[in-house]
Amino acid sequence: MTRSRLALRADLLDFTADPGWSAPDAAPGVRWRPDHWLLVEDGKILGAEPAGVFTPGADWQTEDHRGRLLLPGFIDTHVHSPQLDVIASFGTELLDWLNTYTFPAELRHADPVVAGQGAETFLDALLSHGTTTAVVFPTVHRTSADALLSGAHRRGMRLIAGKVLMDRHAPDGLRDDVVGAERDSRELIHQWHGTGRLSYAMTVRFAPTSTPEQLAMAGRLMREVPGLYMQTHVAENRAEVAWVAELFPEARSYLDVYHRAGLLNERAVLAHGIWLDDADRQLLADTGAQIAHSPSSNLFLGSGLCAWPELEAAGARVTLASDVGGGTSLSMLRTLADAYKVQAMRGVKLTAWKALHGATLGAAQALGLDHEIGSLDAGRTADLALWDWAHGPVAQHRDGRARKVHERVFAWMTLGDERNLAATWVAGHAIFRRPGSEP
Template identity: 55%
Template sequence: MTQPLRAVRGEVVHFLADPADAGAAALAHFPDGLLLVRDGRVEAAGPAAELLPQLAAGTPVEDLRGKLILPGFVDTHVHYAQTDMIASYGEQLLAWLERYTFPTEARFADPAYAGEVAAFFCDELLRNGTTTAMAFATVHPGSVDALFGAARARRMRLIAGKVLMDRNCPDYLRDTAEQGYLDSTALIRRWHGVDRLRYAVTPRFAPTSTPEQMALAGRLYAEHPGVYLQSHVAENQGEVAWVAELYPEARSYLDVYDRYGQLGERSVYAHCIWLDDDDRDRMAATGAAASFCPTSNLFLGSGLFDLDRAHALGMRVGLGTDVGGGTSFSMLQTLGEAYKVQQLRGSSLSAERAFYLATLGGARSLYLDGEIGNFLPGKEADFVVLDPAASPLLARRTAHADSLAERLFVLMTLGDDRCVAATWVLGEPAWQRAAY
């Protein structure tokens, strides 16, 4: 049944394009704005002075003046099964996998444990203003069922898949090429396209899949129109060297995936640090996307993503928290670290571009910008309410800011989960801070 119109009043900010391309025209800003929502979708967004007189008498207005309303954040790479090992000390990628990741993921053979972590994970995303995520599960099909079930109950947009891994891993996490194919096929049939859920074929990374499994992963991606594919590439120099030994016929690490038909629209590769321009050109040409994971890249000492070069060569780029290599579910903290990565590269990341990447940019990288990412009429009404006075320091610093750009930069530099006053999914509150 048609639901009544809902109106939310506050400072509305969203993006129409990439600020790196469109400049100031990329951003729409209504200091006293109104967001109109009906049946889970945006009906209009604009100045309150123009839209309020158009409302029918008695239309409820949620008054959030003093707070910012932005589209829900989009996390393009995160491992729900690594929630309980976040902040694990002292290793780089390959040793970190052996010491922490594999033993933690083994626990997901227990459906009860998987269900408990999935519920916590989805709640933590919402608590941080993230309404759409692309997530890795584990090799266990039940881990996928648990995550999709939790996301569906919360009406979230979620893309996920069973990890494919048939070599160079512990026996207790190893599948076979054939079984991985069969399990993935069954999961696609069970979950892909159910409500807001989408399936991603998920080879962990090239070293943990045999050529046979890589070929079958490419086959799954081709056989099921509309599915996604997610993996990792060129995160760590030791990893890159290992791939060269395992796949000597490939020109590069990325070329391994290309040879097995795994590059294309809706394929997302985390990290993409140690690519060359031939790789970047190939990603741009095929429509594959990179997930920039700054907190993880810094925490594991992996390297610095070249955002400028990716943009210059036309690559799609989103942002990922990459929990548990990443150190926070907060997209605000992730933006702050992205800024620091660009500083270390001798470049810069504006606040406007950072928030674009966390919203419309992430949606574009997932080919979901027709549904989410901004407040154009007809888009799904997922949004986050940010409190610029969430802490004494934030309130004091924000009081001295004289532009929207400066206030956004303060939020991404000093902000964290405390700044999220509420998260709305499909036009309804999905999480609210107690004080709010």
């Protein structure tokens, strides 16, 4: 059988460990390999060799991208596929924004045609922004989850998603019930969980839109089905936190609502996590659940500033997420640039190393997928993104002035976006190329 062999020449950047909050020049775990060949065979990374001492043979398909930056594909740990319809909507905080923009947009995805077209647009948009793995909310409609998972499977993507659960405090057409939600969830799990590179997530919209009975059902399935993920929102907005306290007076905190339902474990992904206390942070650490920090959304909706260092100091895990449409872009570069601003407002300086780790290896580790994705280690699936260092005269001028690697990478992260992306590979297959970016 003929093997598929691909050799990509570029500047390679990935991580072998968490750089932490160290100064840029002292950060551990940064693996910087300028002008190397990355070798891919049958969709898996074989290794890397310096271009000056290694030349691929005639049995390799070669692409010479010297002067460009090659990273693992980004991992977005919290994003809503139907919300591209309402990205960049003006003027409200979370709860009003849901009722004014989000819920009406999601109602349209009951139509299989709308759901299918929406899933295709969303998945192609992820790939054209350099994101190859995502943890995704579709809508409450089974057809929306089917379309999303089916589309990701056809593209060979690593995706985690599931039908949204909402049986109260939502408009007609966006509510399910416990019996129907369990039936749909079981059938979707049977069809998609473990199919190709897909995993299913019990997807609780947020505590106010699920009854205790629905939360208990989700927890029961989490215990019953090996490898299920759970995704939801927690402590994003102060009014939301107050509402949860009224609805669940028996719970110690918003996070405790999920804990009581058996929804917190090492595969639980909770978006935002802004208004948490020390006991909550310890509970996250004890259960292994992660916070999907969504800085662009938190800034845009005025929700607050995530205490990333404090979460990690308690032993909790933090990853990066675009959120869309509460966020303002699917670009993880723009998301990371906003994460820097959020931490700067709190008196903390976020290095490019720490930010990029949280959207690559750190996210893969938090999801239990670092054996497959998140780095350029041998044996990993070749989910890759190739970037131009600079786009446009201002960024090109700044790039030319950079003297140290971190200075250059930080400027790329801060000034860059999807226009810098030259190509994306999923399992070694080029699935996106910017016109005119061929080697």
